[in-house]
Amino acid sequence: MPYYRQVGEIPHKRHTAFRKPDGGLYAEELMGVEGFSADSALLYHRGLPTAIVDAVAIEDERGPITPNHPLKPRAFKTHDLKFGDADAVTDRRRLFGNADVTIGFVHANRPSPLYRNAAGDELFYVQGGSATVETIYGSLEVGDGDYLVIPTSCTYRVLPHADGVKLLTIEARGHIGPPKRYLSAKGQFLEHSPYCERDIRGPSEPLVVDGTDVEVLVRHRAGLTRYTYATHPFDVVGWDGCLYPWVFNIDDFEPITGRVHQPPPVHQTFEGPNFVVCSFCPRKVDYHPESIPVPYNHANVDSDELMFYVRGNYEARKGSGIEVGSLSLHPSGFTHGPQPGAAEASIGAQFFDETAVMVDTFAPLDLGEAADASEDHGYAWTWSGRGPGA
Numbered sequence: 001m002p003y004y005r006q007v008g009e010i011p012h013k014r015h016t017a018f019r020k021p022d023g024g025l026y027a028e029e030l031m032g033v034e035g036f037s038a039d040s041a042l043l044y045h046r047g048l049p050t051a052i053v054d055a056v057a058i059e060d061e062r063g064p065i066t067p068n069h070p071l072k073p074r075a076f077k078t079h080d081l082k083f084g085d086a087d088a089v090t091d092r093r094r095l096f097g098n099a100d101v102t103i104g105f106v107h108a109n110r111p112s113p114l115y116r117n118a119a120g121d122e123l124f125y126v127q128g129g130s131a132t133v134e135t136i137y138g139s140l141e142v143g144d145g146d147y148l149v150i151p152t153s154c155t156y157r158v159l160p161h162a163d164g165v166k167l168l169t170i171e172a173r174g175h176i177g178p179p180k181r182y183l184s185a186k187g188q189f190l191e192h193s194p195y196c197e198r199d200i201r202g203p204s205e206p207l208v209v210d211g212t213d214v215e216v217l218v219r220h221r222a223g224l225t226r227y228t229y230a231t232h233p234f235d236v237v238g239w240d241g242c243l244y245p246w247v248f249n250i251d252d253f254e255p256i257t258g259r260v261h262q263p264p265p266v267h268q269t270f271e272g273p274n275f276v277v278c279s280f281c282p283r284k285v286d287y288h289p290e291s292i293p294v295p296y297n298h299a300n301v302d303s304d305e306l307m308f309y310v311r312g313n314y315e316a317r318k319g320s321g322i323e324v325g326s327l328s329l330h331p332s333g334f335t336h337g338p339q340p341g342a343a344e345a346s347i348g349a350q351f352f353d354e355t356a357v358m359v360d361t362f363a364p365l366d367l368g369e370a371a372d373a374s375e376d377h378g379y380a381w382t383w384s385g386r387g388p389g390a
Contacts, residue, residue, distance in 0.1 A: 002178065002187035003197055007138060008206035008238030010044060018044055031153065031243055033175060041241030043136065046208070047231030053213060054228035062094045062102075065366035068304075073334050075320070075379035076327040076371055078105050078127070078166075087112040088131070088158035089217065092169050094368030095327070096306065100274040101361060102171040103306065105370060109164040114216040114233065116155045120172040123270060123277065124148040125250075125357050127310055127325070129165035131158050136236050137244045138203025145250045145310075145355075147269070149176055151243055155216055155233045168308055170359065171219075174273030187242070195269070199252040202244055209234035250310075250355060255283035260291045264300075264358070278358040282312065285352050294346040297337030303360040305330045311355035318342060320382040328379070331364060340383060 011018040018026045029049045032040035043049075068074070081093060083106065090113065092106035108131070130143040135156040142148050142165070150156060152175065158165070170176070182193035189196040211232035218225050248269075256266040267278035285293035307314075307328045314322055319339050322328060330336040338346075381387040 002183055002189070002242065004240065004242055005202055005244060006238075006240040007203055008044075008236070010042070010238040010240055014042060020046065026237060031151075031241075033152065033243065039241070039243040041137070041239050041243040043236045043239040046235040046237060049233065051230035052227045053230055054226075056226045058217065058224040058226050060224050063369040065094065065097045065368050067366050068329070068331055068364060071331055071333050072380040073331065073336055074329045074367075074371075075322060075376040076329070076374040077323075077376060078325045078327065078374060080374040081105060081107075081370055082373075083107040083109075085110055088160070088165065088167055088169075089113060089115045092167070093370035093373075095370045095374075096329070096365040097368055098361060098363045098365055100173050100363055101272065101359075102169075103359060103365070104169040104171075104368070105167070106169065107164060107166045108158060108160045110160065112158045114155055114157050114214065116153055116216055116218045117150070117171060118153045118218055118220040120174050121152050121176040121272070122150040122172070123170040123176050123272075124150070125168040125170075125308070125310075127166040127168060127308075129163045130161045131165040132161070133158050133245070134207055134234065135203065135245050136207075136233055137239060138205055138207045140201065140203060140245060140247055142247055147248045147250065148245065149247075149270075150245045151175070154245055156245070168357065170272075170277070172272040172275075176270050176272040176277075179268050179271045179276070194254045194256060194266075195248060195252055199248055201247040206237055206239075207234050208237060250279050250281060250357070253279045253281050255281050257284055258286060259288040260286050261293060261295065262286075264360070267358070274363055275359060275361040278360070280307075280354060280356040280358065282351070282353050282355065285346075285349055290347070292343050292347060293349050293352065294338045294342050296343075297335055299335040300330075300360065301332060303362055304332055304365045305336075306359045306361070306365060308357040308359075309354075310357060312353040314354045314356060321376055321379060326376075329365065337383075340385075 026044040029043045088108035092104040096103045126146045133140045209232045214232045269279045270277040
């Protein structure tokens with residue numbers, strides 16, 4: 001994260017003796033990325049964060065992913081996915097994936113186990129409901145429209161509230177943050193950025209939990225391991241630095257508009273390794289007297305484009321079966337655009353009341369079991385109005 005925070009008790013100088021009330025030392029833990037050459041945080045534990053008493057290999061049950069072949073545009077309905085008694089970690093279902101990112105969905109209604117993703121950052125989008133997310137840095141409350149960034153190797157658990165919580169989950173093989181073009185050389189959001197430090201929420205006080213022989217599920221580059229820790233990992237009395245979980249609500253994104261239709265990069269919200277995340281929000285649309293507000297037909301020749309429709313009515317695809325909770329996948333190699341008639345119908349429009357989250361990946365997205373379970377098989381033919389053999 002690009003700015004400094006201090007939470008709880010810390011000593012005046014780093015790496016100096018910081019003592020507990022009984023005279024013993026608090027245990028330092030320096031969490032840093034890119035070989036300690038980029039953002040970091042220094043945490044102070046009551047127990048040793050290194051003290052494990054067991055480690056067990058756990059089978060990864062995400063299932064296979066298959067190529068998008070034959071190459072087609074596809075659509076999926078997340079409300080067709082069935083979730084019973086589910087948690088936000090072990091019951092998330094994989095929709096798409098490649099070597100850079102795994103994208104899933106879950107409707108959670110029970111607490112998750114303690115979990116740590118040591119392979120990369122995670123980004124959640126809250127599609128509905130609410131939850132408390134407890135972390136080693138402290139707790140965060142999340143609700144509808146919130147993005148939550150969880151840095152690599154941050155131990156956390158998700159506690160859904162009574163209404164449960166629906167999450168689009170994005171797991172990177174690397175780090176997720178604001179686009180570099182939004183930041184100064186020293187990490188401050190610049191004036192042209194569509195959001196800034198005032199829009200961001202981070203932990204505000206420590207979360208200290210007692211416990212012994214505590215299990216933590218860890219995802220790493222070789223699979224899954226369940227550690228048992230001698231003491232509870234939520235024993236941090238204070239920390240400071242620029243690396244921590246943070247929340248940003250999509251309603252705080254300020255759309256960039258113009259006289260004619262603006263390209264997708266103006267909607268960019270995050271960047272990750274070989275992918276970007278964009279937010280399409282309610283906005284005043286193009287104000288040239290002859291502008292066509294809906295997107296032109298376009299071929300994003302280097303990217304697969306995944307759109308998650310979360311609120312309102314998406315003007316460009318009316319009549320295609322797209323609705324709130326739908327996902328569309330428009331792959332590289334396929335030219336896509338508005339529904340027939342949408343361009344003409346949009347002329348003269350003043351405002352679009354639509355909200356969507358887009359993930360563009362620079363490697364093809366393969367399809368997971370949840371994609372297979374929720375696909376709308378007629379979507380590919382909605383531009384022509386007829387399918388094979390018609």
